Amino acid sequence: ASRQSARRIADVIALFERVCAREEEELGRIDSVAGDGDHGQGMLLGSSGAADAARKAVSQDAGARTVLARSGEAWAESAGGTSGALWGAALVAAGNAVSDQEGVDQEALVGALDAAVETIGRLGGAKEGDKTMMDSALPFRRTLAASFTGQNAGEAIASAAAAAREAADATASITANKGRARVLGDKSLGTVDPGALSFAILMTELGEHLA
Ligand code: ADP
Ligand code: MG
Numbered sequence: 001a002s003r004q005s006a007r008r009i010a011d012v013i014a015l016f017e018r019v020c021a022r023e024e025e026e027l028g029r030i031d032s033v034a035g036d037g038d039h040g041q042g043m044l045l046g047s048s049g050a051a052d053a054a055r056k057a058v059s060q061d062a063g064a065r066t067v068l069a070r071s072g073e074a075w076a077e078s079a080g081g082t083s084g085a086l087w088g089a090a091l092v093a094a095g096n097a098v099s100d101q102e103g104v105d106q107e108a109l110v111g112a113l114d115a116a117v118e119t120i121g122r123l124g125g126a127k128e129g130d131k132t133m134m135d136s137a138l139p140f141r142r143t144l145a146a147s148f149t150g151q152n153a154g155e156a157i158a159s160a161a162a163a164a165r166e167a168a169d170a171t172a173s174i175t176a177n178k179g180r181a182r183v184l185g186d187k188s189l190g191t192v193d194p195g196a197l198s199f200a201i202l203m204t205e206l207g208e209h210l211a
């Protein structure tokens with residue numbers, strides 16, 4: 001069952017790569033307003049490295065935990081940059097929440113996502129309102145916990161992703177306190193945080209994929 005879960009995880013990471021390719025230009029444009037313009041490129045490099053690592057691990061018969069660990073390491077290495085380190089650590093943390101022996105059931109899936117967001121928060125040290133990825137990841141985590149009943153992971157993830165997207169859009173009206181955008185102060189006013197947006201976009205795609 002873990003082998004089947006491992007394949008499904010590799011499919012999701014391949015989906016992330018396609019979505020990052022689709023969004024590359026727009027994420028780069030947004031990051032160029034108050035950042036250094038490389039967020040689209042970083043997300044594509046990271047997800048692409050992760051997708052390759054996931055496929056390779058699956059071909060070597062790895063379980064769910066190992067596929068996520070290898071993907072996370074590859075994401076951080078391939079992307080470089082702040083968001084790459086955070087996404088990489090998030091995938092590794094998701095892997096630590098599942099096993100190589102058992103399949104990933106709905107509860108394990110929700111637990112893995114919860115662990116991923118917890119790790120981004122702990123590593124980045126950002127609070128809600130700092131205008132970072134956490135501004136969409138924390139509403140995602142809260143909504144996921146509140147709407148998951150034990151059997152409806154896909155639906156709960158879709159609801160959580162909608163909350164994340166709304167929160168990401170709302171970052172346009174605040175100024176950054178963390179990351180590169182911080183030094184540019186008010187320059188980011190009127191533009192959403194790129195990392196908050198890309199998180200919401202990927203979780204939206206995950207929700208649709210599971211539906
Ligand atoms: P870099 O800033 O190194 O160029 P990216 O452009 O790929 O990396 O990512 C920028 C995004 O990283 C920001 O939009 C923000 O969402 C996220 N980010 C930056 N610092 C933090 C942090 N401390 N905690 C959470 N997210 C952060
Ligand atoms: Mg950048």
Ligand code: MG
Nearest residue numbers: 036038081082
């Ligand atoms: Mg950069």
